[in-house]
Amino acid sequence: MIYSFEENPTTEQTDEIYMREALKLAKRAFDEDEVPIGAIIVSQGKIIGKGYNLTQRLNDVTAHAEMQAFTAAANYLGGKYLKDCTLYVTVEPCVMCAGAAYWTQISKIVFGVYDDKRGSSKFGQLFHPKTEIKNGVLEEECSELIKSFFRNKRDK
Numbered sequence: 001m002i003y004s005f006e007e008n009p010t011t012e013q014t015d016e017i018y019m020r021e022a023l024k025l026a027k028r029a030f031d032e033d034e035v036p037i038g039a040i041i042v043s044q045g046k047i048i049g050k051g052y053n054l055t056q057r058l059n060d061v062t063a064h065a066e067m068q069a070f071t072a073a074a075n076y077l078g079g080k081y082l083k084d085c086t087l088y089v090t091v092e093p094c095v096m097c098a099g100a101a102y103w104t105q106i107s108k109i110v111f112g113v114y115d116d117k118r119g120s121s122k123f124g125q126l127f128h129p130k131t132e133i134k135n136g137v138l139e140e141e142c143s144e145l146i147k148s149f150f151r152n153k154r155d156k
């Protein structure tokens with residue numbers, strides 16, 4: 001999908017638009033009773049990779065949203081490095097996904113909300129030194145989705 005803007009959008013505006021796409025995927029995960037995290041990868045204004053958490057359906061602890069988005073983007077580009085790409089993910093990447101992001105050398109990572117328990121920042125700076133990190137985009141919506149998921153789990 002390519003977005004066309006009448007005027008040049010600010011970085012904040014484009015970040016919110018893409019985070020909304022990641023949120024749509026997170027909601028799909030929610031509907032499938034998966035931990036609701038969604039991710040997309042954007043290169044030159046185009047979404048080239050998508051993923052949402054599928055650890056239950058695939059019985060695979062590595063099936064995090066980011067991992068699938070990395071694989072899809074690398075397939076699209078025909079190369080393992082994701083230079084000039086941005087990952088949008090609704091929740092802070094875990095250690096595994098931060099490690100995978102390191103190997104991709106991705107240019108930028110934008111996430112919605114910190115994960116106070118499993119977020120990689122709890123374990124040091126694991127991203128590639130070249131990777132720019134931004135947080136807090138649509139933070140409330142990203143946070144509310146994940147909280148309501150675990151609230152529902154508790155109430156069942």
Ligand SMILES: [Zn+2]
Nearest residue numbers: 064093094097
């Ligand atoms: Zn992860």
